Amino acid sequence: RLGCSFEVRGGTLGVVMGRPSALQGIPYDRPVVGYGGKNINTLRLWSAAAPGAFDFAAFSAGEFVSALAGQLSAESLTRVLYPDDSTSMGQGLRFVQEYFLVACSLADLVRRFRRGHDDWGSLPDQVAIQLNDTHPAMAVPELMRILLDEAGLGWEEAWDLTRRTLAYTNHTLLPEALEKWPLRWFERLLPRQLEIILEIDRRLAAEVRARFPGDEGRIARSSLVENDGDRRIRMAHLAIVGSHSTNGVAAIHSELLRKVTVRDLAELYPERFGNKTNGVTPRRWLLLANPALAGSITAAIGDRWITDLAELERLAPLTEDTGFRDAVHDARRRAKSSFADWLKTNSGVVVDPDSIFDSQVKRIHEYKRQFLNGLRVVVLYNRLRQDPALEMAPRTFFFAGKAAPAYELAKLVIKFLNNLAGTIDGDPAVRGRLKVVFLPEYNVSLAERLIPASDVSNQISTAGYEASGTSNMKFMMNGALTIGTRDGATIEMAQAAGEENFFLFGLTAQQVTNSRPWYSPWWHYKHEPETRAALNLIFSDHFSRYEPGAFLPLRRALLEAGDRYMHLADLSAYLQADRRLLEAHADRDRWMRMAVANIAHSGRFSSDRTIVEYASEIWQASPCPVP
Structure with missing residues (x-):
């Protein structure tokens, strides 16, 4: 009710x-x-x-x-x-x-x-509930309500059972994504749950005061209730306090969560915090999505990798095997041709499978920096306009992803990318050399076709903002090479395969934090000619001739509002990494060695490994072999 x-x-x-x-x-x-x-x-x-x-x-x-x-x-x-x-x-x-x-x-x-079961005390032994981000955090007061009001247990026993049953996975460091619900809504809709939340908060304050006497600021920061104006319930705090385990989904994410985002609670409950790096299933993202490459792998090392992705390590010596490199190359070329045929049939868009397929597929958000990728394309476009004889391998840039319904700037980025695509298509100076395609209605079925066909994976989030990423893992196990920042699980991927097999660039998370007080995007505009030329071209309505001023909100976000996600700070480094990428691609043997190395070292990023870690380290659940 x-x-x-x-x-x-x-x-x-x-x-x-x-x-x-x-x-x-x-x-x-x-x-x-x-x-x-x-x-x-x-x-x-x-x-x-x-x-x-x-x-x-x-x-x-x-x-x-x-x-x-x-x-x-x-x-x-x-x-x-x-x-x-x-x-x-x-x-x-x-x-x-x-x-x-x-x-x-x-x-x-x-x-x-x-x-x-008649004994409520066995609940944590029989049941494990994982709170997947803050959306189900109301499970804390709701389970307490059931144990207190329906089971008739005392507070201490109910609280012990609740915390031992629940565990929490955090998926974001963005403050705006950590839910905070107005306290008055609980008063009107869920008054009993609010009573329980406030009692949890009262006991939490007493615990903090006992552990850190005299530190009233810590009590306020740890509280489940945010008292800045409109009182709100901090759902992430509720999930942490009401569970026995809190984890992030990549090593850097878990570290920042513990040391920055919820530092006070992590210092109060250090034993509860850990990391579980995300994974993806190789059955869908390699075996099903890329049958030609999967067949080449099976022919080389057998099929045990399908259920034990660590077996891919056996491919590492084959980086020097010409026959295997050729098989991987042929499988990837087949995937590119298949995708090009599918795209033409389903949308009428024609792409050249002999061009470099350079992809960025993820939710559209300022911190994921699709606009930074667009700026890179504009710089390359400017280079070709100024020097038509410039040697540059033909490239096709694919973008795909969805924006939240009310996220106007993200939708404007989508519009910019589509306008960029149309302008480039209509310019004979670059036709056949550069092409931009924004793929609509992004979903898993589309990703299963695009990812195996991609040569390059863009993972270019502002360092310290991406919790993990999973498209990065899908691209890696399909042999695409990553151009990206040291963020999320990309750090662990580069550690596994070797940074020499990645094209890493840009500020680190610590550098982003340290430079925040003094960073000025205007410095880059004034001192970097290619940056200035690209921005001037965009804001002169070159890509919006029939809609003057359409992209002025992007100008305000980048130059006037301080470029919160530091697009311009990383643009030059991005272009330098892009140049290294083109140099590597010009040497087919080198490129394929790097591709095979990525495939061979992608085994850690299987969801099988992730789930085993959750089961053994959080849920205390043992395998049940199927005969």
């Missing part, structure tokens, strides 16, 4: 406070079949429904829509995951959605636990 209901205003579904409603959770199970079909797991999804919502009298009177209004509004709660939260109504909808999904999942989990 909730202290709100839902209605559509201006075409947008939102929350109406103070109008109580009841919802039912309807489970839908999706089978997940393990490799080889010997075991099947279940992914349980939830749909919201309104109990007894069908108004038969209204239906009989011909009011067909109003007869179903309650049911339709309830179902809309789970129609779209992560609804647009740019408005207060949208934020309220997301808040209720998160609670609804947590409440359904915990009620179902407890029901199944009680079916075979």
Whole structure:
């Protein structure tokens, strides 16, 4: 039961406070079949429904829509995951959605636990709940509510069971992505859960005061309640305090999380913090997506790598094997031709499979710096305009990714990349030498085609901002070479394969932090001719001739607002790394040695390894072999 209901205003579904409603959770199970079909797991999804919502009298009177209004509004709660939260109504909808999904999942989990166990004390031995970022953090007060109010346990026992059952994975260092919900929403919608949160916070303050006497600032920083103006509940703090384990998803991310983002809580609970570097499944991203390359690998070392990616280490000596390098080259060329054919058939876009396929596929965000990549292309475009005889290998730059519905600057970057593509296509001076393609409707199916076809992987986030990345791993195991910053899991990838097999550039996370107080993008504009020429070309409407001033918000973000993500600070270094990349590509044997080295050392980045670490180090779960 909730202290709100839902209605559509201006075409947008939102929350109406103070109008109580009841919802039912309807489970839908999706089978997940393990490799080889010997075991099947279940992914349980939830749909919201309104109990007894069908108004038969209204239906009989011909009011067909109003007869179903309650049911339709309830179902809309789970129609779209992560609804647009740019408005207060949208934020309220997301808040209720998160609670609804947590409440359904915990009620179902407890029901199944009680079916075979009478002793609540065995809950952490039978159940492991991983909070995947802050979205399910309401599980902390909700599980406490169940144990206190339904099971009748005392606070100390309920709190011990809750913390031993829950664990938390953090996926971001961005302050705006660490959820903080207005306390007044809890007061109106979830008053009992708020009582529990405030009691947790009271006890936390006492614990901090006992450990660090006299440090009132630490108490405020550690608190679950942020008191800057509108009081808000810090959901990341709630997840950390209410669980027995907190991990980041790459070594640098976990270190920054511990030393910077939640330093006070990490000093209070140092034993709870660890790292679990992300991984991706080789069955989908190599075996299924790239059958030609997978066949070449199997022919060389057998097929055990499919379920034990560490086996790829056996490919390391084959970097010097001409036959294997040729097989990998041919497999990659086949993937490029296949993608080019698919792209032409499905979109009419023609690309040259003999050009360098240079890809950046990820969510569109300022810190991921798709605009930095666009600036690189503009510099190369300027070079060819000024010197048509310049030797430069033909290149095709692919971009793909989605922007959040209300993220206007990210959408403007998408527009810029499309305008850049159109201008280059229409310029005979560079046609056939440079091409930009923004691939719409990015999804896994598209990635399965593009990643095996890519020669170059761009991982160019501002250092210290990317938690991990997973596209970087997919590209690596398919033999693409990375041009990127020392950020996220790319650092660990370069350590595994050797930095000599990567094209790394740019500021480190520490340098980004140290230079923040004095950094000025204007210095780069004034002292770097190619940077200035590229920006002048963009802001002179060369790429927006029929929409004057269209890209002025990008100018404001870069030059007037201080270039928060330091695009201009890294542009020259990016271009230098790009030059090294072209030099390496000109030597086919060298390029293929680097590609094979990347494939051979990608074994650590399998999700199999990641899940084993979660199971053994956090969940205390043992394998159950399937006969």
